Amino acid sequence: MSHYSVWSVLREGLRGQTGWDRAWRDPEPKAEYDVVIVGGGGHGLATAYYLAKNHGITNVAVVEKGWLGGGNTGRNTTIVRSNYVQPVSTQFYEHSVQLWENLSHDLNYNVMFSQRGQLGLFHTPAARDVQAKRVNTMLACGIEAELLDREQVMAMVPHLDYSERARFPILGAILQKRAGTARHDAVAWGFARAADRLGVDILQQTPVTGILREGGAVTGVETARGTIRASKVGVAVAGSTGHVMAMAGIERLPIESHKLQAFVSEPLKPLLDCVIGYGAPGAHFYISQSDKGGMVFGGDLDFYNSYAQRGNLPIVQDVAECAMAIMPCLGRVKLLRHWAGIMDMSMDGTHIMSKTPVERLYMNAGWCYGGFKATPASGWHFADLIANDRPDDLTAAFSLDRFERGYTIDEKGMGPTPKLH
Amino acid sequence: MIRITCPFCGERDHSEFSYGGDATVDYPALDASAEEWTAAVYGRTNPRGPHKEYWHHLNGCRAWLVVERDTLTHEIGTVEFAHPGLRAAMGDGA
Numbered sequence: 272m273s274h275y276s277v278w279s280v281l282r283e284g285l286r287g288q289t290g291w292d293r294a295w296r297d298p299e300p301k302a303e304y305d306v307v308i309v310g311g312g313g314h315g316l317a318t319a320y321y322l323a324k325n326h327g328i329t330n331v332a333v334v335e336k337g338w339l340g341g342g343n344t345g346r347n348t349t350i351v352r353s354n355y356v357q358p359v360s361t362q363f364y365e366h367s368v369q370l371w372e373n374l375s376h377d378l379n380y381n382v383m384f385s386q387r388g389q390l391g392l393f394h395t396p397a398a399r400d401v402q403a404k405r406v407n408t409m410l411a412c413g414i415e416a417e418l419l420d421r422e423q424v425m426a427m428v429p430h431l432d433y434s435e436r437a438r439f440p441i442l443g444a445i446l447q448k449r450a451g452t453a454r455h456d457a458v459a460w461g462f463a464r465a466a467d468r469l470g471v472d473i474l475q476q477t478p479v480t481g482i483l484r485e486g487g488a489v490t491g492v493e494t495a496r497g498t499i500r501a502s503k504v505g506v507a508v509a510g511s512t513g514h515v516m517a518m519a520g521i522e523r524l525p526i527e528s529h530k531l532q533a534f535v536s537e538p539l540k541p542l543l544d545c546v547i548g549y550g551a552p553g554a555h556f557y558i559s560q561s562d563k564g565g566m567v568f569g570g571d572l573d574f575y576n577s578y579a580q581r582g583n584l585p586i587v588q589d590v591a592e593c594a595m596a597i598m599p600c601l602g603r604v605k606l607l608r609h610w611a612g613i614m615d616m617s618m619d620g621t622h623i624m625s626k627t628p629v630e631r632l633y634m635n636a637g638w639c640y641g642g643f644k645a646t647p648a649s650g651w652h653f654a655d656l657i658a659n660d661r662p663d664d665l666t667a668a669f670s671l672d673r674f675e676r677g678y679t680i681d682e683k684g685m686g687p688t689p690k691l692h
Numbered sequence: 693m694i695r696i697t698c699p700f701c702g703e704r705d706h707s708e709f710s711y712g713g714d715a716t717v718d719y720p721a722l723d724a725s726a727e728e729w730t731a732a733v734y735g736r737t738n739p740r741g742p743h744k745e746y747w748h749h750l751n752g753c754r755a756w757l758v759v760e761r762d763t764l765t766h767e768i769g770t771v772e773f774a775h776p777g778l779r780a781a782m783g784d785g786a
């Protein structure tokens with residue numbers, strides 16, 4: 272399959288775009304693989320890519336029930352950042368940002384990673400202290416971050432509500448300049464194409480219906496296209512984690528499935544050249560502008576367990592109010608679409624990347640609101656876990672048994688209530 | 693909009709309610725083992741389908757309810773008071 276370059280773009284421009292090959296194969300499933308990855312979202316595809324690239328394991332299948340990027344990978348608001356409070360999370364997400372920075376070159380696919388910077392606004396002196404602590408955590412982890420005062424935020428984004436009447440008076444913001452956005456489907460397609468070129472089979476329209484085990488160890492998966500045997504199985508199915516892990520007899524997990532909505536407006540001329548987010552009691556909001564001009568934004572999840580990939584009206588109102596509270600200039604902008612994805616909300620708000628009680632069955636889940644930014648690092652470290660059958664230094668903290676050991680990683684200090692993380 | 697029929701107030705939009713999570717969790721005795729407590733505090737079956745869950749009629753009569761709801765279709769099944777005393781006093785449902 273051809274290498275993408277400026278020359279291939281020019282050549283195809285002159286040939287009427289007739290010479291492009293398909294980006295990845297559509298193979299028949301083999302009877303057996305070394306590793307089967309369940310779930311063809313960004314995480315599953317990235318895992319397959321790094322298994323092949325970093326560990327030389329190429330006899331791998333990614334088994335996806337629908338189409339690539341039809342899950343949360345293609346439904347999210349694409350914010351990438353590494354400004355966390357817990358050092359172990361900050362370090363994990365920083366590794367991800369570093370991988371993002373070279374991802375288009377590495378994959379030979381433009382994932383449109385745009386480091387336009389992210390502002391996290393704060394509205395009270397107490398919230399300023401929290402953000403100052405966050406800046407310090409980041410600096411201690413060797414990641415650049417800045418605390419801006421009100422005037423500096425005004426200079427960067429003059430059209431927020433700085434008036435006397437503002438519902439959320441803007442006192443300042445934390446700025447991570449290396450944060451930004453990426454193109455969601457391009458991430459799925461880029462990893463898929465790069466994995467395929469290294470020999471990975473990508474099996475779409477192939478739901479996994481059972482997980483085969485013998486004597487406490489995994490031996491393969493049952494699918495709608497027949498049995499596929501495998502020495503190792505990695506599960507990366509986001510909101511469907513409970514459903515799929517139950518197929519392996521793991522009935523209870525520290526995860527609930529909740530739906531999160533996202534919104535996009537009609538396309539506008541350039542209005543916002545960075546990502547903005549804020550959270551205050553009763554309000555949660557984040558917004559950026561896509562390259563096509565649409566304002567892409569979201570807020571809180573719908574607050575009740577759900578596997579329905581459609582949103583409900585109270586949150587539409589809630590998010591619209593959050594938007595108006597901070598950017599009143601959006602008042603007359605028309606909404607183009609809104610949709611929902613099913614998120615794997617964990618009990619402490621942090622992901623689980625771990626071995627499981629079933630030997631050689633591995634799980635990658637619990638990403639809550641934040642798994643898109645994690646995609647490259649998730650794939651990198653999950654591949655390492657699967658290849659070596661042990662967590663690496665950065666992954667050990669994210670094990671499934673941290674809950675029983677008392678080592679939860681609770682970024683917001685919310686306790687075991689998934690909807691609040 | 694999901695509509696829940698509160699046994700006390702009648703049919704109301706779900707925005708009047710606050711969600712309280714899985715109602716099938718049994719909390720063990722205070723001196724139960726750490727394993728039992730871990731399972732109760734952190735372990736969820738998280739079903740795709742019928743789910744028994746708590747809803748608090750916060751902006752209504754303020755009663756806690758146990759609602760059966762399908763997590764895939766959002767269809768509401770039975771609704772009853774969570775408190776056994778209230779259930780006995782008021783009857784099982786509207």
Ligand SMILES: Cc1cc2nc3c(=O)[nH]c(=O)nc-3n(C[C@H](O)[C@H](O)[C@H](O)COP(=O)(O)OP(=O)(O)OC[C@H]3O[C@@H](n4cnc5c(N)ncnc54)[C@H](O)[C@@H]3O)c2cc1C
Nearest residue numbers: 310312313314336342343344347348350479612642643644
């Ligand atoms: C509205 C919304 C906004 C978000 N915004 C952000 C953001 O701004 N920044 C950020 O970092 N994160 C964000 N997230 C979170 C992020 O999108 C997810 O954490 C991330 O995409 C999860 O990646 P994944 O590859 O595991 O999931 P998915 O892309 O959901 O992939 C899982 C795949 O598993 C497949 N699957 C399920 N069951 C089976 C089965 N039985 N057999 C085979 N395949 C199966 C599904 O079809 C799906 O394709 C957002 C999420 C949502 C819903």
Ligand SMILES: [Zn+2]
Nearest residue numbers: 698701749753
């Ligand atoms: Zn009521």
